[in-house]
Amino acid sequence: MTGESEFLRAARIVLSDSARPMTARELTDKALERGLLPDKFSGKTPHQTMKSKLSVHIKTQGEQSEFARADPGKFSLRNMIANPYRTKQKEHHREQVLVFPARALDKLGRFQGIDRKWKRYAKHILTANTCTYMERMEAECNNEYKQVLCYILVTKGDHLLAFNRGSYSRTEDMLRGRACVGFGGHASNVDFDLFSGFDLGLTSCAIRELGEELSLPVPDLARLNARSGLEIIGALNDDSSAIGKRHFAFIFRYEVSDDPKWSKPERGERGITQLRWLCPPRDQLPLHEFEYWSQMCLRTFYASSVHAQPSFRIRRRRPLAPPHVLVMLGGIGSGKSEATKVLVDEFGYNEINSGRVLAQILGIPPVTESNRQRFQRTAWNFISTSEGPRQLAKAIWEQVFKGSSERILIDGIRQRTTLAALREFAAGRRLGIVFIHTPPDIAYKLYSQRDDSRIHDVHDFLNIRNESVEEEVLSLISEADAVVYNWFGRLAYHRVLRELIGATSSIRTDHGTTKRGRNQ
Incomplete structure (x- = not known):
């Protein structure tokens, strides 16, 4: 018997008996342990030989090979897996992803967030007349099209699988290190086959992504191959960011099998870290720890279990201790104005509004709801010049220098260059930064409630x-030295702002020592 046949025969037996994907090293160790490989291989590097033999067999035989890659770095028998892992193309820009014209969504009714009535979107979008394929790198730069994604919630009864995106992930920075409850990715041309024409390969995409991101037990591979346990439960559109504008997702739920291996789920990709089961009926889920799409899913499908109360987190304590200059940052509708009012009325801060300072520099009226976009564009023309940020920072600091208060609050800075210039002017004086973080759809609801909206x-x-x-x-x-997470509840928001200021006001600044305040 040749060396090649010995390795392949041993791999066939071990994989058949173990009924799970295995690495070349695991396969070799099991084969040697059971005497399926001769002792002459024990002193060499048989796992490298095993990997080479299997890889060559798969490459030369293609789909005729009885072996297949089940996950990155793992092998299985082809008939035991639903979707053999396809090695991702090294030339990422050549990947062909499924897209549709963004105007098609306008005809159906553009929305922000999650719509449980997903069938009308699937019916009109997932058709050959509407969709086409486009190289991914081109699609990522084209705002005229939306890329179709699957976003999968993995459940086990009343439990929901969560994870963190690790530093190995190539996903956008906004997802790295943040908690997630959705697995998935782009629908592409590799997902389309004779069995997936009804949805242009979307379900096949969900199956493939689950197989790549998780190490699935054999019963689940069989169930997914039979399209069992997997269902669409919503459609997601997020136009709140440049990235979101180019994507549209169908949300799936996959109910796992009763295989005992699900008690300790295993990842399939290095970018998936800290896999763990959440129990929404029992656990209070702090939403600010999750990325935005996960937040929307939790609020939509597990509304009674999420902890959506305002809270704060202190990152650096010393800059927040009065006497100081406090810079308040946040997007439109975040609640900055409300926070500023509380700090001015209740804690004696003197406010310097950077928008009014800029209006004086430009010689135009301050921003109002009636002229907001015109003011924004005029401000951008100024601030994008080489001297604009420093000129604004200097004018703001002149206002600070005129004041005699130990508590100065600067509201409305928008650019990093302006903030950097302000730090230079503040050299020798304590400057703290508070960021108000509010999810876009919540910010919209808060903003729309304003009398002048x-x-x-x-x-x-x-x-x-x-x-x-x-x-x-x-x-x-x-x-930011501190982040305030704003949700609904004006009274709760005010309470959290008071607690933050109370915690920072108690910090002692002599000899660098501090008195510990509340840190949520």
């Missing part, structure tokens, strides 16, 4: 929120 719907709001002058605001959360 002139917006008609969420897309009017997102248009002013996404003006060029506003683009950097959300990224400034990385500069």
Whole structure:
């Protein structure tokens, strides 16, 4: 018997008996342990030989090979898996993803968030007349099209599988290190086959993504192959960011099998970390720990279990201790104005509004609801010049220098360059930064409740929120010494602001020591 046949025969026996995907090293160790490989291989590097033999067999025999890659780095018998893992193309830009014209969504009724009535979107979007394929890199730069994604919630009775995106992930920075409850990715041309014409491969995409991101037990592979346990439960559209504008997702739920391996789920990709089961009926889920799409899913499908109360987190304590200059950051509708009012009325802060300072520099009226977009564009033309940010920061600091209060509050800075210039002027004086974080759809609802609001719907709001002058605001959360997470509940929001100021006011600044305040 040749060396090649010995390795392949051993792999066939071990995989058949184990009934799960295995790495080349695991296969080899099991084969040697059972005497399926001769002792002459024990002193060499048989796992490398095993990997080579299997890889060559799969490459040369293609779908005729009895072996297949089940997950990255793992092998299985082809007849035991629903969707053999396809090695991702090294040239990422050549990947062909499923897209449809964004105007098609306008005809159906554009929405922000999750719509449980997903069938009308599937009926009109997932057709050959509406969709086409486009190279992914081209699609990522084309706002005229939306890319079709699957976003899968994995459940086990009343439990929901959660994970974190690790540093190995190539996903957008907004997902890294944040808790997620949705697995999935782009529907592409590799998902389309004779059995998936009814939805242009969307279900096949969900099956493939589950197989890549999780190490699925054999019963689940069989169930998915039979399209069992997997159902669409909603459609998701997110126009709150440049990335979101180019994507449209169908939300699936996959109910896992009763295989005992689900008690300790295993990842399939390195970017998936901290896999764990949540129990929404029992657990209180702090929404600010989850990325935005996961937040929307939790609020839609597990509304009674989410902890959507305002809260705060202190990251650096010393800059927040008075006497100081406090910079309040946040997007439109986040609740900055309300926070500023509380700090001015109840804690004696003197406010400097950067928008009014800029209006004086430009010689135009301050921003109002009637002229907001015109003001935004004029402000952008100024602030995008080389000297604009420093000129604004200097004018703001002159206002600070005139004041005698130990508590100065600067509201409305939008650009990192302006903030950096302000830090230079503040050298030698304590400067703290508080960021108000509010999910876009919540911000819209809060903003629309204002007496002077002139917006008609969420897309009017997102248009002013996404003006060029506003683009950097959300990224400034990385500069914050404290983050306030704002949700519904004005009284609760005020309470949290008071607790934050109370915690920072108790910090002692002599000799660098502090008195510990509340840190949620």
